[in-house]
Amino acid sequence: MLIPITREKFEQLVPSIATxxxxxxVWGTVRDVLRRLLISFVGVIVLFVLDxxxxxxxxGFKFILGIVFGFYWLWSPVYWASIKNASYRKWRYSGFWRGRVLDTFITEDIIDEAESFNRLGDLVIVENRERRINVEIGDKEGFRTIIKAPLQRIHKAIARGQPVECLVMSxxxxxxxxxxxxDVYIPSQDLWVGAYPCLRRDxxxxMREDLRDRYGKKSSRTTTSSPSSQKKRPSRRPSPSRRSSEESRKSDRxxxxxxxxxxxxxxxxxxATSRKDEDY
Incomplete structure (x- = not known):
C-alpha cells in the first residue's frame, strides 16, 4: 500500500534540525568522541598561537572562533545529523508505504579503515567491521529493498511475513x-529498524493512526478484534426446540x-380376587 503525503507533512516527519x-x-563511539576532542584541542591551540x-x-572574531572550536566536540553531531536530514529532504515527493518482511540475514560490513604499521615497518590496513541485520522488505507490486542496522538482540523478534511501514521518497x-x-517500523513488535532515525517517530x-481512520484500514499494531469478528461462545442454555424435545421425552417417560x-x-x-374365590 502506498499513500502520498503532502510536503508540509513530510517536513514535519523529517525535520531540518537534528532531534x-x-x-x-550520530554521537558515535568513544573513538569518534576522542577524534572530535582532538579537533577542538588543535583548533584552540591554533587560535592561541595566532593571538x-x-x-x-x-x-571579537577570534573569541567567536574560540567558542566554535572549543565546543566542536559537542555541537558537531547536530551539524552532521542536519546534513543527513538534508539528504532526505532534497526529495520533492514522499508517501506512506506498507509492505511485509520478505527475508532477514546477517552480514559483517566494513564501517571504517585505519592505516597502521607492523613491527617490520610494513603498512597495514586495519578494517573495522560491524555485524548488521539486513531486512528485505517488499510488496505485491514488486517493490523490494533492504534495510540495514547494527545487530541487536531485539532483532530476534523480526520474522518473515510481518507487516512493515515506512516513508518512501522520490x-x-x-x-x-x-x-x-x-527507517522502517514493525507494528506487531513495536520495533524500529534502520541505521539512522531520520523520522520524527511520534x-x-x-500519521499512521490518522491514515488508518481515514482509509478504514485496521491498524496492525493493535490486536483487539471488533465485536463482529469475535467468535461467539456457544450458549450453555439449550435452545427452545431442544427444551421442548427434552420436555416431551420427559412426559413420555x-x-x-x-x-x-x-x-x-x-x-x-x-x-387378590382369585384368592378370595379359592377360599369360598
Whole structure:
C-alpha cells in the first residue's frame, strides 16, 4: 500500500534540525568522541598561537572562533545529523508505504579503515567491521529493498511475513520510482529498524493512526478484534426446540411409568380376587 503525503507533512516527519534521537545516533563511539576532542584541542591551540602572533587584531572574531572550536566536540553531531536530514529532504515527493518482511540475514560490513604499521615497518590496513541485520522488505507490486542496522538482540523478534511501514521518497509525483527509504517500523513488535532515525517517530505514529481512520484500514499494531469478528461462545442454555424435545421425552417417560404402575395394580387386584374365590 502506498499513500502520498503532502510536503508540509513530510517536513514535519523529517525535520531540518537534528532531534534528540538523531543527535544520539550520530554521537558515535568513544573513538569518534576522542577524534572530535582532538579537533577542538588543535583548533584552540591554533587560535592561541595566532593571538600571540597577531595580538589585538579582530579580538571579537577570534573569541567567536574560540567558542566554535572549543565546543566542536559537542555541537558537531547536530551539524552532521542536519546534513543527513538534508539528504532526505532534497526529495520533492514522499508517501506512506506498507509492505511485509520478505527475508532477514546477517552480514559483517566494513564501517571504517585505519592505516597502521607492523613491527617490520610494513603498512597495514586495519578494517573495522560491524555485524548488521539486513531486512528485505517488499510488496505485491514488486517493490523490494533492504534495510540495514547494527545487530541487536531485539532483532530476534523480526520474522518473515510481518507487516512493515515506512516513508518512501522520490522526485516522481506518482512515486513510481522510489529513490530513498526511511527507517522502517514493525507494528506487531513495536520495533524500529534502520541505521539512522531520520523520522520524527511520534509524528509518524500519529500519521499512521490518522491514515488508518481515514482509509478504514485496521491498524496492525493493535490486536483487539471488533465485536463482529469475535467468535461467539456457544450458549450453555439449550435452545427452545431442544427444551421442548427434552420436555416431551420427559412426559413420555412419566406416562410410561404411570402406565406400568397401573398394570401392576391391576395384576394385584386380579390375584387378590382369585384368592378370595379359592377360599369360598
Amino acid at each position: 534528540g534521537s538523531q543527535y544520539a545516533a 600571540i602572533l597577531f595580538g589585538g587584531v579582530a579580538q 522526485n516522481d509525483p506518482d512515486l513510481e520510482s522510489i529513490r530513498e527509504v526511511s 509524528f509518524f505514529l500519529a 412419566d406416562y410410561a411409568e404411570l402406565r406400568r404402575r397401573r398394570q401392576r395394580e391391576d395384576r394385584r387386584r386380579e390375584r
